[in-house]
Amino acid sequence: MIQEFKLTCGRCEEELSVNFYDLLPLDKTNKKLLKTNDLFTVVCPKCQNKIKLNYDCVLVDEKNKYALALVVEDEDKEKVISLFENHDQNYRKRIVKNQQEALEKTFIFDSHLNDYAIEIMKAVHKIGLLKEFGSDTDLKIYYTREPIVCFVILMNGESYSLPFEKDFYDQVVRDYLNEDETNFKEVDYDWAVRILSEEVNA
Ligand SMILES: [Zn+2]
Secondary structure, eight states, X not given: OEEEEEEXXXXXXXXXXXXXXXXXXXXXXXXHXXXXXXXXXXXXXXXXXXXXXXXXXXXXXXXXXEEEEEOSSGGGHHHHHHTTTTSOOOSEEEEESSHHXXXXXXXXXXXXXXXXXXXXXXXXXXXXXXXXXXXXXXXXXXXEOSSSSEEEEEETTEEEEEEOXXXXXXXXXXXXXXXXXXXXXXXXXXXXXXXXXXXXXX
């Protein structure tokens, strides 16, 4: 299905009508746009103004078999997931909240890694850093593979990198992972913290 958007250019006030697909292929072109946060950028044909949109859709990588439901507003989650319901279900299915999270999943899945393990590793790092620098520290961690494979830490406006430790990854895969892949899931920091605390309380 195609979603049609009407919008007005903020610079020249041209009325624009743009079409987006509910299911958007994660091909080379779209992955490149995801990297520059331009997947939903519309260029005004009259004045070349770039307009960034956010909209709900499912990003589908047919080759590596994963689907990312991009949910801008949490209340629309079920609606977005339903866009995929007539599709072959034999996919890893994740819910992501923005292009950054979608990009991270593409890095993980295209490297044939397990995102459950990556999120647990990130949570272990994050919990350690919050202990060290205070629990109110503004802190984000992302897995990347460009330009090199590592974890990027964004903390108080500075960015750092942590090496990706393959031994640690293998250990997490062995110790934690037994997940069913039936439904779309949010595999993020909150998920990882839940898994880690179940482990502590077991
Ligand atoms: Zn314009």
